[in-house]
Amino acid sequence: MTSRADTETVISPATGVHPFRFSELWSFRELLLQLVWRDVSVRYKQTALGLMWAVLNPVLMAVIFSIIFGIWARMPSGDIPYPLFFLAGIIPWTFFASALADVSNSLVSQRALLTKVYFPRVITPLAATAVPLVDALVAILVLLAATLLKGMVPSWHALWAVPLGLVWAWVSALGVGLCFSALNIKYRDVGQLVPFIVRVGMFASPVIYPLSMIPEKWQWLYGLNPVVGVIELTRWSMFSTVTPPNPALYGSVGISLFFLVLGAYMFRRMEATYADLV
Amino acid sequence: MIHVEGISKRYQLGVERHDKLWDMWVHKARRMFSGGQRATDTDSDHFWALKDVSFDVAEGEVVGIIGRNGAGKSTLLKILSRITPPTEGQIRLKGRVASLLEVGTGFHPELSGRENVFMNGAILGMSRAEIKAKFDEIVAFSEVEKFIDTAVKHYSSGMYVRLAFAVAAHLEPEILVVDEVLAVGDSAFQRKCIGRMGDVASAGRTVLFVSHNLGMVQTLCKRAVLLSEGRVVTSGEVGAVLEDYTTMLSENEVLAHTRFDIDPEKRGQLLEASLHDRNGEPCGRFDVFDPIMLTVTYTLREPIEGAALNLVVYRNTELLFVSFDTDRAPELLHAREPGTYQATVQLPGPLKAGNYDVALSIGILNMGGVDSRPEALRFVVSEYSFDTSKKSYCAQRPGPMAADLEWSLQRQGNH
Numbered sequence: 001m002t003s004r005a006d007t008e009t010v011i012s013p014a015t016g017v018h019p020f021r022f023s024e025l026w027s028f029r030e031l032l033l034q035l036v037w038r039d040v041s042v043r044y045k046q047t048a049l050g051l052m053w054a055v056l057n058p059v060l061m062a063v064i065f066s067i068i069f070g071i072w073a074r075m076p077s078g079d080i081p082y083p084l085f086f087l088a089g090i091i092p093w094t095f096f097a098s099a100l101a102d103v104s105n106s107l108v109s110q111r112a113l114l115t116k117v118y119f120p121r122v123i124t125p126l127a128a129t130a131v132p133l134v135d136a137l138v139a140i141l142v143l144l145a146a147t148l149l150k151g152m153v154p155s156w157h158a159l160w161a162v163p164l165g166l167v168w169a170w171v172s173a174l175g176v177g178l179c180f181s182a183l184n185i186k187y188r189d190v191g192q193l194v195p196f197i198v199r200v201g202m203f204a205s206p207v208i209y210p211l212s213m214i215p216e217k218w219q220w221l222y223g224l225n226p227v228v229g230v231i232e233l234t235r236w237s238m239f240s241t242v243t244p245p246n247p248a249l250y251g252s253v254g255i256s257l258f259f260l261v262l263g264a265y266m267f268r269r270m271e272a273t274y275a276d277l278v
Numbered sequence: 279m280i281h282v283e284g285i286s287k288r289y290q291l292g293v294e295r296h297d298k299l300w301d302m303w304v305h306k307a308r309r310m311f312s313g314g315q316r317a318t319d320t321d322s323d324h325f326w327a328l329k330d331v332s333f334d335v336a337e338g339e340v341v342g343i344i345g346r347n348g349a350g351k352s353t354l355l356k357i358l359s360r361i362t363p364p365t366e367g368q369i370r371l372k373g374r375v376a377s378l379l380e381v382g383t384g385f386h387p388e389l390s391g392r393e394n395v396f397m398n399g400a401i402l403g404m405s406r407a408e409i410k411a412k413f414d415e416i417v418a419f420s421e422v423e424k425f426i427d428t429a430v431k432h433y434s435s436g437m438y439v440r441l442a443f444a445v446a447a448h449l450e451p452e453i454l455v456v457d458e459v460l461a462v463g464d465s466a467f468q469r470k471c472i473g474r475m476g477d478v479a480s481a482g483r484t485v486l487f488v489s490h491n492l493g494m495v496q497t498l499c500k501r502a503v504l505l506s507e508g509r510v511v512t513s514g515e516v517g518a519v520l521e522d523y524t525t526m527l528s529e530n531e532v533l534a535h536t537r538f539d540i541d542p543e544k545r546g547q548l549l550e551a552s553l554h555d556r557n558g559e560p561c562g563r564f565d566v567f568d569p570i571m572l573t574v575t576y577t578l579r580e581p582i583e584g585a586a587l588n589l590v591v592y593r594n595t596e597l598l599f600v601s602f603d604t605d606r607a608p609e610l611l612h613a614r615e616p617g618t619y620q621a622t623v624q625l626p627g628p629l630k631a632g633n634y635d636v637a638l639s640i641g642i643l644n645m646g647g648v649d650s651r652p653e654a655l656r657f658v659v660s661e662y663s664f665d666t667s668k669k670s671y672c673a674q675r676p677g678p679m680a681a682d683l684e685w686s687l688q689r690q691g692n693h
Contacts, residue, residue, distance in 0.1 A: 115361060117359065272363050276290075
C-alpha cells in the first residue's frame with residue numbers, strides 16, 4: 001500500500017467479469033491479517049474460558065455423541081474407540097461447515113465496513129475462514145492428545161495428510177461459500193438455506209458412522225461430497241489400523257476445484273453491484 | 279490529479295428486483311410462458327443519481343462538493359471511494375486515495391483503543407509500520423491516553439469519536455475524500471479537527487470535501503462544485519458557488535407568513551409570524567432599502583418569569599443578529615401575565631441583498647427555551663430598484679451587513 005504513491009487509479013464502469021488482481025490482493029495482506037486477528041481475538045475475548053472453548057467444544061461433543069451413538073446405539077467404529085473415531089470425523093466436518101457458513105454470510109455481516117471503504121472485497125470471505133481454522137487447529141491437537149492418551153500412535157502420514165485434508169476442506173468451503181455469499185446479496189434465502197445444508201450435511205458425511213455402512217455401489221455418489229474424502233484421509237492417517245481411503249474419493253477434489261472456480265466467478269460478477277444491493 | 283469525466287450513475291428502482299429466489303423463478307417461468315419477451319428497460323425502472331458529471335481537481339487543491347440532500351453528493355463520494363462503480367464515465371486519480379465516509383470504520387467495541395487504532399488504520403489504508411510510527415501522535419491527538427488499553431465499548435461517545443478521528447486525521451494519502459464526518463464531537467474538538475484539516479490542505483494534499491456546512495466549506499476550500507439533481511450546476515471559486523447555492527436554496531421559497539401548530543402542553547407558544555411591506559401587505563421579497571416589518575403573535579399560558587421572544591436573523595445561512603422583544607422593556611421580564619401578545623418590529627435596514635432566514639423562539643432568558651421555530655420565515659432581499667455596483671453594500675462585496683453610513687467629508691485645502 002505504501003508503494004502506490006505514483007500509481008494512477010482509473011475508476012470506470014464495471015464491464016464483464018475479470019480475474020482477481022493478485023498483485024492488489026497482495027498489497028492488502030496487512031488488512032487481511034488485521035481482520036483475521038480481530039475476528040479471532042474478539043471471539044475469545046469476552047468469554048471467561050477464552051481459548052479453552054476451542055478445546056472444550058470438541059471434547060464435549062465427543063462425550064455426548066459417544067454416549068448416544070457409541071454406547072447406546074452401538075455404532076460400529078472398527079477397532080478405534082468411538083470417541084476418537086468421532087473426533088476424526090467431526091473436526092474436518094465442523095471446520096468445513098462453519099467456514100462455509102461464515103463465508104456465505106461474510107458480505108452481509110460486514111456490510112457496515114464494505115459500504116464505507118474500498119478494499120478488494122474477497123478479503124472479507126477469506127478473513128471469515130480464520131476463526132473456523134483456528135478452532136480446527138486446536139481441535140486437532142485435542143484429537144492428537146486423545147489418541148496418544150489411548151496409547152495409539154498416528155502414522156507418519158498424518159504429517160502431510162491432516163494438513164492436506166484441512167486445505168482440501170478449506171478450498172471446498174471457500175468455493176461453495178463464495179457462491180452462496182454472492183447469491184446472499186440478492187437473495188436472502190441463502191441465509192436460511194446454509195444452516196439447513198450444514199445440519200443435513202453432517203449426516204451425509206461419515207461423521208457418526210463409518211463409510212463402510214454405505215453400500216459399495218453407492219459410494220461413488222456419496223463420495224461426491226468432498227468432506228467424505230477429507231474425513232477418510234484424516235482417519236486413515238491418524239489411526240494406522242484403518243485401510244487407506246478408496247481412490248475414488250479423490251475424484252471429489254475435482255468438485256472442490258470446480259466450486260472454487262465457480263465461486264470466484266460468481267463473486268467477481270456480483271462484486272460490482274454489491275454496494276447498490278446490500 | 280483528479281479528473282472526473284462524464285460520470286453517470288443509474289440506480290435500478292424496485293420494480294424488477296427479485297429479492298427472493300422464489301420470486302425470480304416465478305418471474306422466469308412467467309416470461310417463458312408469455313413467449314420469452316423480456317421486459318424492456320423504461321425510464322420508470324431506474325433513476326439517474328448522477329448524470330454527466332465532470333470536473334477537475336488540481337494537485338494540492340481543496341475542493342468542496344455541495345448540494346442539497348439527494349443532489350448526488352453521496353453517490354459521487356461512493357464512486358470516488360470505489361465503493362460502487364459508475365454506470366458511465368471515468369475518473370482518473372493520481373496517488374494514494376483515502377476516503378473517510380465515517381469515522382471509526384471497523385471499530386470493534388470489544389477491542390481496546392490501541393487495538394482499534396491498528397484495525398482502523400489498516401482499514402483506511404495505513405501500513406502497520408506507518409501506524410506504529412504515528413501511534414503516540416494519534417493517541418495524544420485523541421486525548422484518551424489514559425484509556426487506550428480499555429475496550430472501546432466502555433468509552434463515552436465523545437472519546438470514541440475523538441479516537442476515531444485521531445486515526446483519520448493522521449492519514450497521509452495524496453488524495454483525501456472526506457464526508458461530513460467533521461461535524462462530530464464537542465466544539466473544542468471540532469475546532470481542532472478543522473485546524474488539522476487545514477494543515478492537511480496546506481501540506482499540499484488534494485482534498486475533496488463533501489458538506490452541508492457552508493461555513494466549513496468556505497473556511498477550508500478554495501473551490502467548490504455545486505450539484506443539483508445529479509448534475510453540476512456551477513463549479514469554481516468557492517464564494518461564487520456558495521452564493522449560487524444559497525440562491526438556489528431559496529428560489530421560490532419565500533415564506534412570508536406562517537401559522538404554527540398548537541401544542542396546549544407548552545407553557546408558552548408561538549402562534550403566528552408574518553412579514554409585511556410598508557403598506558402592511560404580507561411580503562417575502564424586498565428591495566435593499568425597503569422597510570421590512572415583522573409581526574409575531576405568541577401566547578403565554580402561565581406567568582413566566584423572564585420570558586422573551588427571541589428573533590434570530592440569518593443571511594445566506596450565516597447568523598446576522600439576535601434581538602429580544604424585551605430589549606427595551608425590561609420590566610416585562612419580571613411580571614409577564616398569561617395572555618396572547620403581538621410583537622411588531624421593523625428589521626434594521628438597509629439589508630444586504632441575499633437570502634434571509636428568520637428563527638423565532640420563546641425563551642426564558644439565560645434559562646432555556648419554551649417553544650422554538652428554527653425555520654419560521656424566509657425572505658429575499660435583492661437589488662433591483664437601483665444599481666448597487668458602486669456601493670459598499672453591493673452583494674458581491676464581503677461582509678454580511680449593509681452599513682449605509684453618514685460620512686461627513688470636508689475638503690481641507692488644496693495642493
